[in-house]
Amino acid sequence: MTDPIAAPFLSHGTELPPVPGGSVDGLLTRAAERFGDRPAVIVPGAGQVTFAELDRQADAYARGLAGLLGSDGAPVLLSMALVPEFPALYYGIIRSGNVVNPANHMYSAEMLEHALSLSRARAAVVTPEVYQRLAPLRERLPDLEHVLLIGPAQDGVPSVLDLLADAPAGPAPVPSQGEATACVLFTSGSTRKPKPVQLSHRNLLTGAVQLSTAHEQDAGSVVLNGLPLYHPMHMNASTHVGATHVLSGGDVVDSVGHANEYRATHFYTLPFRLIQLSGHPRLGELELATVRMVASGGFPLRPTVLRALDRQFGVPMLQGYGMCETSSLAASDLLSAPRPGSVGRPLPGSRLRIVDLESRLPVAPHAIGEIQVQGPNVMKGYLVPQPEEAVDAEGWLSTGDVGYLDEEGSLFFLDRVRDVFTTGGVLVAPGQIECFLAEEPEVAECAAVDAPEGGGLVPVAFVVIRPAHRPDGPQALAALLEGVRERVNAQLEPHQRLHRVEALDELPRLANTKVDRTALRKRVR
Structure with a gap:
C-alpha cells in the first residue's frame, strides 16, 4: 500500500477563465443585453420567458422589495418548485440589495422554522403549500415581518405579484457586490440539521464560470434541468453564457421527451431518477437525439446503471461532486473522457486533496481520507458559528466526505466522514x-x-x-x-x-x- 504521508498529492483544475465583476444579478443584465429575445426559461406546459422579460421582472421585484425592506442585506427566504417565476425572484432579491435564502420547498414545518430562525429572515416568498406549514410558526419567528405568496393573495396574505404592481418608478437599487453576501444556502442536513452557508457575489460568479466551462456550455446550449432550484448553480451558469434553461423535474421519461422536444444539449437530473430510468420498462424505446451529456450528483451511480444508460443513449454519463459550501460543483467528470466510478477532476481554478483522518496531513494517490477543496468558489463561511472551522487559514475546506484521488487526479467519493x-x-x-x-x-x-x-x-x-x-x-x-x-x-x-x-x-x-x-x-x- 502507498505510504499515505510520504507522497502528498494535489489535483489541480484547469485555468479559470475571466470571472465577471459586479453583483450576481449582473449575469441576467448582460444576458438581457446580448440575448434579449431568446428564451431564458421554459417550463413545459407552463410557458416561457425571454431574457429581456426576465430582466424586467427582476427589476420590478427589486424595486418592490427595496421599498418593502430597504437595501441593507435583509435575508429573504425563497421557497418554490420548478416554476418560471423563480429566476426573476432570485435575481430580483439580490438586485434589491438584500440576501436571497433559497430553501427546499419540501421542508417540514420543523425544518422551515429552523431555516427561518437561523437566517433571521425578514421576509419569505413561498407557495401556498409551503405557507400552510409556515402559518402556525409565525408567532415564534419575531424577525419575519412579511410573507408573500407565489400566486394570488389568500386569507389576507399578499401576493408577490403585488410587488410588481406597487414597485416604485425609477432605476432598481444598486446591490452590494464582491465579497458581500449575496445568498445563503442551507446544507442538506444529511448528518444534522441544515447549516446556513454564506456565499458571496464572487463565489457565485466564479461558480457560474466554472460550471459552464467544465460542461462546455455556450449561447447555443439548451439545458434541461431536473434538479431542485433551491441550489441554483445551473441557472447561474446558463444565464452567464445565455443558454436556454428548460425546467423538467417530474417523471424522468417525460424529461427525456422534453429534452427531445426542446432540442436540449445538456441533461441534468438526480441520481435516483437515472436509477429509475436504467431499469424502466420503456428504456429500450427512448432516445436522446440532441443531448451531448447527461450529468448527476449527490451520490455516485453504480457501474451497471451507467452502462445501461450509455448503451441506450450513447452519450457521456458524467458524475459530479459538490456541496453548498463550494457554490457550485467542486469536481466534475470531463465531457471528453468520463471516468466510470469517478466524480471527476477539480473545476477550473480549484484544487483537491485528501488528508488523513487522524494526522490531517495530505496523503498519496489511492489513500483514503477526507476530501478537501480550495478555490475561489469556497464559501465565505457559515452564517452561524460552528464548533469547528470548516475552512483553514490556507483556504482549504474540509468537506466531511471520505474518498481518494487516483494518479490522474480524478476523485472517487466513498462516504461521509460520519458514516x-x-x-x-x-x-x-x-x-x-x-x-x-x-x-x-x-x-x-x-x-x-x-x-x-x-x-x-x-x-x-x-x-x-x-x-x-x-x-x-x-x-x-x-x-x-x-x-x-x-x-x-x-x-x-x-x-x-x-x-x-x-x-x-x-x-x-x-x-x-x-x-x-x-x-x-x-x-x-
Whole structure:
C-alpha cells in the first residue's frame, strides 16, 4: 500500500477563465443585453420567458422589495418548485440589495422554522403549500415581518405579484457586490440539521464560470434541468453564457421527451431518477437525439446503471461532486473522457486533496481520507458559528466526505466522514461495500451501515430486491439474501465483509433524496 504521508498529492483544475465583476444579478443584465429575445426559461406546459422579460421582472421585484425592506442585506427566504417565476425572484432579491435564502420547498414545518430562525429572515416568498406549514410558526419567528405568496393573495396574505404592481418608478437599487453576501444556502442536513452557508457575489460568479466551462456550455446550449432550484448553480451558469434553461423535474421519461422536444444539449437530473430510468420498462424505446451529456450528483451511480444508460443513449454519463459550501460543483467528470466510478477532476481554478483522518496531513494517490477543496468558489463561511472551522487559514475546506484521488487526479467519493467506522482497527467505508452489493442482479438499491456486535462495530446492509427477483415466502427470501451476502463477501476484504443483509420495500430517504443512514442505524440498534 502507498505510504499515505510520504507522497502528498494535489489535483489541480484547469485555468479559470475571466470571472465577471459586479453583483450576481449582473449575469441576467448582460444576458438581457446580448440575448434579449431568446428564451431564458421554459417550463413545459407552463410557458416561457425571454431574457429581456426576465430582466424586467427582476427589476420590478427589486424595486418592490427595496421599498418593502430597504437595501441593507435583509435575508429573504425563497421557497418554490420548478416554476418560471423563480429566476426573476432570485435575481430580483439580490438586485434589491438584500440576501436571497433559497430553501427546499419540501421542508417540514420543523425544518422551515429552523431555516427561518437561523437566517433571521425578514421576509419569505413561498407557495401556498409551503405557507400552510409556515402559518402556525409565525408567532415564534419575531424577525419575519412579511410573507408573500407565489400566486394570488389568500386569507389576507399578499401576493408577490403585488410587488410588481406597487414597485416604485425609477432605476432598481444598486446591490452590494464582491465579497458581500449575496445568498445563503442551507446544507442538506444529511448528518444534522441544515447549516446556513454564506456565499458571496464572487463565489457565485466564479461558480457560474466554472460550471459552464467544465460542461462546455455556450449561447447555443439548451439545458434541461431536473434538479431542485433551491441550489441554483445551473441557472447561474446558463444565464452567464445565455443558454436556454428548460425546467423538467417530474417523471424522468417525460424529461427525456422534453429534452427531445426542446432540442436540449445538456441533461441534468438526480441520481435516483437515472436509477429509475436504467431499469424502466420503456428504456429500450427512448432516445436522446440532441443531448451531448447527461450529468448527476449527490451520490455516485453504480457501474451497471451507467452502462445501461450509455448503451441506450450513447452519450457521456458524467458524475459530479459538490456541496453548498463550494457554490457550485467542486469536481466534475470531463465531457471528453468520463471516468466510470469517478466524480471527476477539480473545476477550473480549484484544487483537491485528501488528508488523513487522524494526522490531517495530505496523503498519496489511492489513500483514503477526507476530501478537501480550495478555490475561489469556497464559501465565505457559515452564517452561524460552528464548533469547528470548516475552512483553514490556507483556504482549504474540509468537506466531511471520505474518498481518494487516483494518479490522474480524478476523485472517487466513498462516504461521509460520519458514516465510516473501524472494525478491528481497520477503516471501513460503507460506500465501497455498496459498490459491490449494487452489482448483484437481484439488488435494485442498497445501503450499508455499521451495527454493534460483540463490543465493536460490523458492516450490515439493507437492500431493495428488484420485483422480477422477489421470492415467495420468508424462507426463499432468506436464502436469496444469504446468497447475495456470500457472493459479495467473496469480493471484499475481511474487515469489509457483511455480517447480515436485510430486505426493505424501500430505503428511507432525506428531503434531498439521499439515503437516510441515521434511520437505518436506528433500525439495527
